[in-house]
Amino acid sequence: MSDSETSDASTTSELRGFEDALPIALLRARETVMARFRPMLAANGVTEQQWRVLRAIEENQNVDATKLSEWCCLLMPSLSRILRSMENDGLITRERAASDARRQTVELTPTGQALFEKIAPQSEVIYTEIEQALDKGRVSRMVGELQTMISLLK
Amino acid sequence: MSDSETSDASTTSELRGFEDALPIALLRARETVMARFRPMLAANGVTEQQWRVLRAIEENQNVDATKLSEWCCLLMPSLSRILRSMENDGLITRERAASDARRQTVELTPTGQALFEKIAPQSEVIYTEIEQALDKGRVSRMVGELQTMISLLK
DNA sequence: TATTGTTATACTCTATAACTATA
DNA sequence: TATAGTTATAGAGTATAACAATA
DSSP, rough: OOOOOOGGGGGGGSSOGGGHHHHHHHHHHHHHHHHHHHHHHHHHTTOOOHHHHHHHHHHHOOOOOOOOHHHHTHHHHHHHHHHHHHHHHEEEEEEOOSTTTTTTEEEOHHHHHHHHHHHHHHHHHHHHHHHHHHHHHHHHHHHHHHEEEEEEEH | OOOOOOGGGGSSSSSSSGGGOHHHHHHHHHHHHHHHHHHHHTTTOOHHHHHHHHHEEEEHTTTHHHHHHHHHTTTHHHHHHHHHHHHHTSSSSEEEEEEEEESSEEEOHHHHHHHHHHHHHHHHHHHHHHHHHHHHHHOOOOHHHHHHHHHHHH
C-alpha cells in the first residue's frame, strides 16, 4: 500500500499506489472476467444477478430464499424482487415449506429449466475460453485461494 | 462445472457446483473483503465508488475523466455524476486541459484533501487487520495473481 | 470523422426500515 | 421475542443513446 515513488501523475500514463490494494484488484479481476460473460447474458435477456439466481435454483431445487440470498450475494429485498419477476415470467414457482410456513421454497418451471439449458452451454464455452487464456491450473488454484480467503475473513 | 453428485438440496446446508466458478468466487471474495470497509466508509458519508474516485484523484492530481473511469471501473455517465456531486460538495475542481480542450482535468480542493486524509488512515487500519487475518504474503501473492489474470484476459 | 465528456432515460441493485406471518 | 420474507422508499450505479464541443 505504501509506495515511495515520486508522484508526478501528469507525465505518467498509469495510476499507482492503491492500484495494488486487494479490493481494487478483486474488483478489476471480476470486471475483466464478467466482461466476457455480459454480452451473452444480455443477449439472453438476463442480468448477472438473475443468472446467479437461476443457476443456484437449478442446482438446488426447493432451496429457500435466505440460502439463495447468501449464495447469490443479494440482499433479501433485491432477491425478493428478482424472484417475483421470475415468477411473473413463468420461470419459477414458490411454495410454503411444509416444516416451517415462514419459509418459501423455490423451484424451476419447465420454462425456467429450458432457459437455464439454453444459457448454460453458452456460459460453458466462455468459461472454457477463459481457462485456455489463463491456464486451467491457474484458474483452479485461484478459486481455491479465493475460497480460503473467504473462510479466513468470515 | 459438471457435478455428478446426487442433488437433494433440502437435506444439505450448502449449494454445490457453480460454487467453484471463478466469477462467483471473485464476487464473494470481494463482498467478504468489502464488508470490512463498508461501515467505515458509510460512517464517513462516502460510497465505495466515491472513495475509489477520491483515492485515484489524490494520487494523480490533474488526471482526466477517461483515465479515472478506467481505473475506478465506472462508466463515464456514472463517473460524470459522481464528479458533479463531488464538485458540488466542494471536494474537487475541474478544469479544461490546456493541450486538449475536450479533456477535463480534476484535482482535489483542500476540503477534498482533508476528507481523504481523514479516511485514509481508517482504511489502513482495516487493511492491516485483513493482512493479519490472511497472512501478508497470501495477500500480496493474491494481488499479483489477480493482476496477472487481468493482463492475460485483456 | 473520431473523441471527450455531459445529459437523458429506463432499468436495476443497495440499504434501511416498517410490516406480516409464523415460530 | 426472534425469524422469514415482503414491501416501501431513497439513493445510487448500469447501460445505451443522443448530444455539444473539440480535435
